[in-house]
Amino acid sequence: MPKVDNKTFFLLWLFNPFFSAIYLLKNFKDTKKVGPYLLLSVFFGISFIVSTTGGDSKTYADELKHYHQHNLTFSELQTNLYSEEGTKLDVYQPVITWIVSLISDNTKVLFVIFSIVFGYFYFKSLILIRTYLGIPLTGLVLTVFLLLAFTNPIWNINGVRMWTAVMMFFYGVLVVTLNNDKKGWWFLVLPIFIHFSILIALVLFLIHNLIPVNRKKIMFGIFIATFFLGELNLEVIGDYFSQLPGFTQSRSGYLNLEYAEGLKDAELNMSFEQVLIEQLGKYSILLMAVLMVFNFGFKKNVVDKKFDIFLTMGLLFASFSNIASSLPSGGRFLVVSNLILYTAFLLYLNQKSEIPFFLKKILILSLIVIIAFNIRMGLNYIGVFFFIGNPIINWFIEDSPILDFIKSLI
Numbered sequence: 001m002p003k004v005d006n007k008t009f010f011l012l013w014l015f016n017p018f019f020s021a022i023y024l025l026k027n028f029k030d031t032k033k034v035g036p037y038l039l040l041s042v043f044f045g046i047s048f049i050v051s052t053t054g055g056d057s058k059t060y061a062d063e064l065k066h067y068h069q070h071n072l073t074f075s076e077l078q079t080n081l082y083s084e085e086g087t088k089l090d091v092y093q094p095v096i097t098w099i100v101s102l103i104s105d106n107t108k109v110l111f112v113i114f115s116i117v118f119g120y121f122y123f124k125s126l127i128l129i130r131t132y133l134g135i136p137l138t139g140l141v142l143t144v145f146l147l148l149a150f151t152n153p154i155w156n157i158n159g160v161r162m163w164t165a166v167m168m169f170f171y172g173v174l175v176v177t178l179n180n181d182k183k184g185w186w187f188l189v190l191p192i193f194i195h196f197s198i199l200i201a202l203v204l205f206l207i208h209n210l211i212p213v214n215r216k217k218i219m220f221g222i223f224i225a226t227f228f229l230g231e232l233n234l235e236v237i238g239d240y241f242s243q244l245p246g247f248t249q250s251r252s253g254y255l256n257l258e259y260a261e262g263l264k265d266a267e268l269n270m271s272f273e274q275v276l277i278e279q280l281g282k283y284s285i286l287l288m289a290v291l292m293v294f295n296f297g298f299k300k301n302v303v304d305k306k307f308d309i310f311l312t313m314g315l316l317f318a319s320f321s322n323i324a325s326s327l328p329s330g331g332r333f334l335v336v337s338n339l340i341l342y343t344a345f346l347l348y349l350n351q352k353s354e355i356p357f358f359l360k361k362i363l364i365l366s367l368i369v370i371i372a373f374n375i376r377m378g379l380n381y382i383g384v385f386f387f388i389g390n391p392i393i394n395w396f397i398e399d400s401p402i403l404d405f406i407k408s409l410i
Contacts, residue, residue: 004031010039017043018387029130029137034123041119044154045112046394047386049401056159057111057381060097064110067101074098092194093161108395114157118164121171121187122154128174129343132306133350140360141349143367148342150374152335155381162332165195170339173205177309201336204320208313216308219315220293226322227286277373280366285338287363288345289315295353307347314341379403 004027012020013036021040024031031037051057066072077098081091100110126149130137137145152170156163168191175184188205191198211219292311317337325331355363383399 004036006036009036013039013043014390014392016388016390032127032131034120034127037123037127038116038119041115041123041154042112043391043394044119044382044386045115045157046108046391047382047389047399048108048111048115048155048157049381049383049399050107050111051158051380056161057157060093060110060114060160061107063094064097064101064107065105067098068105072098072101089193089196090161092164111157114160114164115154118154118157118160118167121164121167122152125167125171125174128171128178129346132178133346135350135352140355140364141346143364143371144342144346144349146371147367148339148346150371151338151342153374153378155378158381161195162197163335165191165198166201166332166336166339168194169198169201169336173313173340174343177313178306197332200320201317201333204317205313208316211312211316214308216293216296216312216315219312219319220289223289223315223319223322226319229322229326273373277370281334281338281370284363284366284370285318285341287359288341288348289318291353291355291359292344292348296348303351304347307344307351310340310344310347314344317341376403379406 004024009020009024012023017040024036024040048057050061067077077094081094096113097110100113103109126145129148130145133141135141152163152166168187172184172187172191175181175187177184188202192202292307293315296307296311314337317333317340321331321333321337324333379402381401383402384405385394385397385399386402389397389399
């Protein structure tokens with residue numbers, strides 16, 4: 001019998017959702033229905049602070065106000081989506097924004113919907129993985145699980161198109177691979193209409209299905225080769241891209257040399273901690289891959305065939321991500337490959353695999369630093385009332401990022 005009492009949880013949620021989240025997560029293993037987690041998503045959407053520094057969420061908020069102010073009709077929306085410049089497949093965010101604009105220009109309504117949709121696939125994915133694991137969430141297992149949870153956290157609704165698409169796709173991978181449920185294919189295809197670039201992830205998934213799972217050593221070799229790969233020639237890639245169908249041309253800006261130079265300048269201006277986190281993440285993935293391949297690619301047979309599938313899949317996605325990282329915005333695919341490889345590593349640990357003590361400690365420490373940094377980034381989108389408020393109070397309050405509040409105290 002579940003330890004979470006729904007009535008108690010709901011009353012606690014009305015009083016203070018942050019406390020209700022603690023109550024819920026303490027009983028995470030026994031709470032497999034997504035309903036309570038969606039209430040947490042609702043509160044996050046209410047409390048979400050729209051970016052004031054030119055982030056995507058500000059664009060969504062401005063778009064909502066524009067649609068509402070000008071009473072945009074559906075035919076006008078279609079004109080925007082299907083212009084002479086090309087067909088736009090990313091219909092999720094514009095359509096949801098337009099529907100909300102018919103009744104309100106309140107950004108809280110918009111981000112509650114974004115948060116519910118994102119939260120559904122986010123929490124369902126975590127529940128599915130936790131249900132599959134037969135080991136306690138302690139030590140390294142807990143650390144990797146938390147890292148998985150904070151790889152694409154719910155505050156990524158700041159860039160709702162790409163990150164909702166990633167979350168839905170990852171859920172589809174889990175349903176198809178862990179549950180052997182063909183219904184999961186819907187969630188592999190539908191993300192294309194949220195962010196078109198997920199088509200690449202779908203193609204990689206289809207390619208993976210053609211690769212025998214016992215090809216771990218070959219896939220690992222490709223992964224290592226691409227890990228140390230140099231930058232790609234954008235002009236050559238741009239020439240090939242221009243030959244693709246018209247509906248893909250809205251993505252040509254990602255191959256623009258000026259855009260690429262702008263991103264390079266931003267990378268040069270990265271803080272020490274950002275560089276540190278990037279390197280820790282990169283080499284933590286490498287260490288995980290080495291451990292998995294060495295122990296189950298060279299030494300002994302795999303007990304869990306699902307692990308085999310996720311490992312070869314993760315190495316394929318990571319190999320592509322290593323290449324794509326040299327392209328403007330290509331690094332976003334690292335999130336997809338990391339989600340898959342972290343899942344593979346959890347399945348590796350689920351087989352009670354032994355890891356040398358010093359490597360385990362290094363890995364735990366590195367992952368904790370990455371988790372802390374990711375949480376710190378999330379403080380740009382929540383305020384003090386996220387912790388002390390409730391759905392009613394926060395609906396009428398315009399909060400400020402808690403990170404700004406902390407900085408003011410220093």
